[in-house]
């Protein structure tokens with residue numbers, strides 16, 4: 001599914017259609033022979049993987065008559081990116097939009113939402129999902145009080161995983177097949193996706209991508225990555241460690257299992273737990289070594305892939321030329337420019353070149 005040719009009607013047509021990019025530098029540093037590949041969702045129109053579900057949930061609700069232009073108000077609880085995707089669609093289609101999201105989520109996301117015309121309500125990060133104060137609870141209270149308002153509900157809406165089953169997964173397959181049949185690539189390829197690694201928030205990405213990839217290759221190994229402190233990994237014993245109970249990485253992990261997440265085999269083969277201490281350095285590696293301007297949850301996904309490929313179970317894949325390992329990178333650095341994990345690493349540091357520049361400028 002390449003980007004439509006010619007002139008696009010609006011930004012909504014530039015949702016998805018994201019490139020699959022080789023992580024050759026990281027693969028080489030790690031000593032891998034397999035192809036390490038990244039699905040770069042920050043290159044979607046709204047800057048994240050959630051644009052796809054926002055577009056689909058909204059358009060399907062219009063088709064079914066649940067949403068009526070000029071009448072309905074859209075309300076959604078999100079960690080920000082679904083909100084930005086919805087705000088993009090609502091700005092173009094003219095729907096008023098209210099976004100509820102936990103305090104933890106970055107100011108950059110709030111600014112983008114407001115720039116797109118959304119009303120933003122921030123809620124306490126520590127509120128349990130089923131309390132009236134949580135972002136989900138506040139969205140429901142507003143829906144009950146505002147006439148003609150609709151919650152599309154990414155946590156239970158089948159159009160969330162379906163968007164990924166119908167677009168994200170098939171785009172990955174198309175890219176692998178195009179590379180396999182081009183004969184011009186200097187890389188060997190199995191012609192299949194052998195391993196896919198993704199984090200889960202609602203779980204829509206993992207569930208939908210897994211469904212389409214497994215239909216194509218029943219042997220694909222699907223790996224879910226979950227922050228330490230979240231309860232999404234399966235079996236539940238994996239979630240028992242209480243260290244890092246509050247994690248800073250945004251958009252993944254929850255204190256309940258959303259309805260749209262199918263976290264067991266054959267949808268997800270294996271779960272890995274990744275802490276902030278592994279996620280943020282891995283995100284910075286994607287930025288510095290591969291020049292991919294990603295956010296924190298992309299680091300979680302990469303750290304999960306590296307952990308698997310270095311494990312007893314995964315190392316035969318890492319050492320097999322032509323095996324294709326795809327890592328989903330959900331959003332971009334735009335959302336996190338002021339966050340300590342990025343700012344700390346972006347300080348001016350003294351290098352041989354910077355010393356030389358100083359010397360030259362002092363002399364001249």
Ligand code: PMP
Pocket residue numbers: 048049050079080081082199200201202203204205206250251252295297298330331
């Ligand atoms: N990363 C980020 C930054 C996100 O905003 C989200 C969505 N909450 C995800 C990953 C996970 O996507 P999904 O909801 O499809 O599991």
